[in-house]
Amino acid sequence: MSTGKGAAREIKDTVGPHGIGDINARGERLVEWCGEHDYFITNTGTQFQNQPRRCWTGMSPGDRGRNQIDFIIAPKRFRNYAILSSKSMPGTDCGSGHVPLVCVMRIKLKKLKKPKQTLKFQYDALKKNVEPKRKFNVTIENKFAVLDELTEVEQKWGQKKECTENLSQRKRIGSTKNG
Numbered sequence: 001m002s003t004g005k006g007a008a009r010e011i012k013d014t015v016g017p018h019g020i021g022d023i024n025a026r027g028e029r030l031v032e033w034c035g036e037h038d039y040f041i042t043n044t045g046t047q048f049q050n051q052p053r054r055c056w057t058g059m060s061p062g063d064r065g066r067n068q069i070d071f072i073i074a075p076k077r078f079r080n081y082a083i084l085s086s087k088s089m090p091g092t093d094c095g096s097g098h099v100p101l102v103c104v105m106r107i108k109l110k111k112l113k114k115p116k117q118t119l120k121f122q123y124d125a126l127k128k129n130v131e132p133k134r135k136f137n138v139t140i141e142n143k144f145a146v147l148d149e150l151t152e153v154e155q156k157w158g159q160k161k162e163c164t165e166n167l168s169q170r171k172r173i174g175s176t177k178n179g
Helices: 005-014 025-036 123-128 130-147 153-171
Strands: 039-041 073-075 083-088 101-105 119-121 175-177
Touching: 005 025, 005 039, 025 039, 130 153
Parallel strands: none
Antiparallel strands: 039 073, 083 101, 119 175
């Protein structure tokens, strides 16, 4: 990575000043990836500083050394309002050299909108059943006879369309929901 001021600022925005230990080649690749995709590492103290024992996440065999090797990565847009704290939980017995990480977040779930149900005509049902077809035709002819007195074409079309839809919904003939 270059050592210019822009690169240093980008690293500072991604990593933060409170990490433990030196960064290796894998860590540099992680920082580069986070910088390219607008992510930041929450448990390096970019927003809040933890005690040193709340920062290390890995212990070498024989308890010879402690390192920060596990990270929680989040989008930068969540930095100021969504992520409240991020820390490790030392002393947790998980049967591994790793220490669990905890990130407290404020989440507001969005209410999903149900798609509007549209009615589609089942023309096959009207073709197969003779009796519902006959009833439907008689009723529609009676309704259309009254509508023929209207003079404007747009008015006639709107009334005929509305009449057909209402009749098919009321009689449950030839219509289905969403498909």
